[in-house]
Every structure is written in C-alpha cells, then in structure tokens.
Amino acid sequence: MTSRRPTRLLRRSDEKLVQAEILNEISRDEVIDIHMDWQPERLAALKNLRSQGKPWPENWHWDWSTKADNLNFLAYRCFAVECEGRAQGLMMIATIGWRGRIDNQIGKPVLYIEYIESAPWNLAGLVETPRFSGVGIALIRTAIQVSADEGFAGRIALHSLPQSQPFYRRYMHDLGMDASHGENLCYFEMTEKQANQFVKGRPS
C-alpha cells in the first residue's frame, strides 16, 4: 500500500523550498499513469528540440505503456516524488541481488536503482525554466534511507545514462563503462561514507 513521507523541492519560479511528498511503494499501474501524464509534455519538448535541430535525450524513446509488460515489477519497489498534485520524478529500486564492486564494499549488499527520472518539465534544456529542482536529490536521499533500513548502510548503485553522469559523479564512485550492462552504461556506486556526506554534508 502506498504511504507518503514529507520532503521538499526547490520551486524555481521563486527559488523557495516547497513541501512535497515521497510516495512509497507505488503500483505498476500508478507508474504507468505517471508516464502517461508526462507523455504530452515529452512530445511537445521533442517537437521543440527537433525544430531547433537539437539531439533528443537518450531515454525519450521509452514507452512505459508497453515496456511495463516486459518487466517483472515484483522484483522492484517504486517511489515517486509528488508536488502540486503531480509526480515530479520516479524511481524504481531493487534490494535483492546486487553486491558492491568497489574495494571497500566488494560483496556487500547494495540497493540498486533500476530506474530514476525527473518529469520533463523539470529538465533544463527542454524547458526555459525548470519548475522544480531537487527531484534527484529527494529520490537519491530516499534510496539511501531505504538502503539503511534494509541494513545496507546507505550503499546504493546505478547505471547512469550518459547525460546524467556529471550529476552522479559529484556524489558517487564512477566505475566506468560496464560491458555486462545491456546498454553499456557507466556504473556508479555510493559508499556508506559518501551516503553520509550526501545527506549530512560532511564525512560520518
């Protein structure tokens, strides 16, 4: 059952922090509903990019209404961040089956972020002024908390799309291209120490 926890986002129109909520354990159908809500603005932004001759973000060929059927949702837990009545970001995690790869946490369980994305209207380059910032921060902080709740000490990992690597490189170890990943994406891991730095702003 979906539960809600308070968080906040930075509203860019007035640079103020506003109340938001993390929706825990949302259903497959809710994930699809959110993507259907995002789709018209995605297409409008795509049309705008095409008219300007700019490249498309890599993940914009995704169609959740079809791919959800190919994904075993039972293996994942889904979270959304909601503000002003709409989902501003989505994240899907797995807490089983992933082990650390970097030296000081090899073999230790890590929370794996299978998917994370911000709503199209929050992306610079697609819209003149993103509506909210901090969507990624709120979701990554949630992943760290879930990791801790699972006994993983805040350790998390993910495969970043190329356009997102600078964001993750600030906070996580970059282990380079992962040939074992189907899309040959860069693999990132966050250690317990980095998790503490992320949420506290200092080493633990």
Next chain:
Amino acid sequence: MNDYAMSDELFLERAREEGGCMIGAVGAGLAKAMSSMAVNVSLYEAQQRSVQGNNGAGQFKAAKAK
C-alpha cells in the same frame, strides 16, 4: 539505525547543484525489457501521428527495435 535526514540548508544547496540536470539511470533489467522486440516506440512515428492528429487515444504504436 542511521537517520539519513537532510537539513533544509543542505537540501537547498544540493538542489541548486542539481539545477535542471538529467538524473536518468536505467538498470540491466529495464534495459533488457526495453530492448525486447516491440517495446521501443518509434518517437518519430509517434510525433508524426500526434502532429497529424491520428494517434487515437494517446497510445502510440510500438515499433520493433532496430
């Protein structure tokens, strides 16, 4: 158990660092699902349909992965 709460001040600092940058990540399971036959949508086609106004109820025809 560690409480990974974040102060408003640090959240604000981190959110400004984030700006409007992409946060996209996709794992092996999802990549496999997406690369399966018939799950990659042709956005060009979708866009054309949208422009032409014949995209039905907003559902876009899936195209086989190239």
